[in-house]
Amino acid sequence: xxxxxxxxxxxxxxxxxxxxxxxxxxxxxxxxxxxxxxxxxxxxxxxxxxxxxxxxxxxxxxxxxxxxxxxxxxxxxxxxxxxxxxxxxxxxxxxxxxxxxxxxxxxxxxxxxxxxxxxxxxxxxxxxxxxx
Ligand SMILES: [Fe+2]
Numbered sequence: 001x002x003x004x005x006x007x008x009x010x011x012x013x014x015x016x017x018x019x020x021x022x023x024x025x026x027x028x029x030x031x032x033x034x035x036x037x038x039x040x041x042x043x044x045x046x047x048x049x050x051x052x053x054x055x056x057x058x059x060x061x062x063x064x065x066x067x068x069x070x071x072x073x074x075x076x077x078x079x080x081x082x083x084x085x086x087x088x089x090x091x092x093x094x095x096x097x098x099x100x101x102x103x104x105x106x107x108x109x110x111x112x113x114x115x116x117x118x119x120x121x122x123x124x125x126x127x128x129x130x131x132x
Contacts, residue, residue, distance in 0.1 A: 001039050004032060005075055013083035026074065034070030041067060073123040093128060
């Protein structure tokens with residue numbers, strides 16, 4: 001069983017960029033639901049293993065991936081957002097974004113549009129790697 005992580009700041013800590021009501025919905029309703037559903041599916045998978053009955057394995061694994069990604073994306077969001085952050089993008093990242101996307105605005109537009117299409121959570125992540 002997984003548990004909800006503690007929110008590392010107060011619900012109103014991200015204002016004015018993210019208001020307390022919206023953060024409350026994401027933390028206490030949506031994220032809570034992903035955690036609970038993930039645990040329910042894990043229990044169903046345990047039952048399937050005990051009965052050696054995998055008739056619904058495709059559906060269970062798909063649902064586990066969906067709920068699990070909801071958990072991971074919310075935890076990334078909660079732990080990466082910071083009240084009164086003064087983070088500024090480094091020159092290396094900025095240069096790489098310009099090289100790969102043509103401009104920072106082109107990157108931002110693509111990232112925003114791609115995130116809107118993510119089923120349910122509409123959360124996108126951006127990471128930098130050396131292989132792809
Ligand atoms: Fe959410």
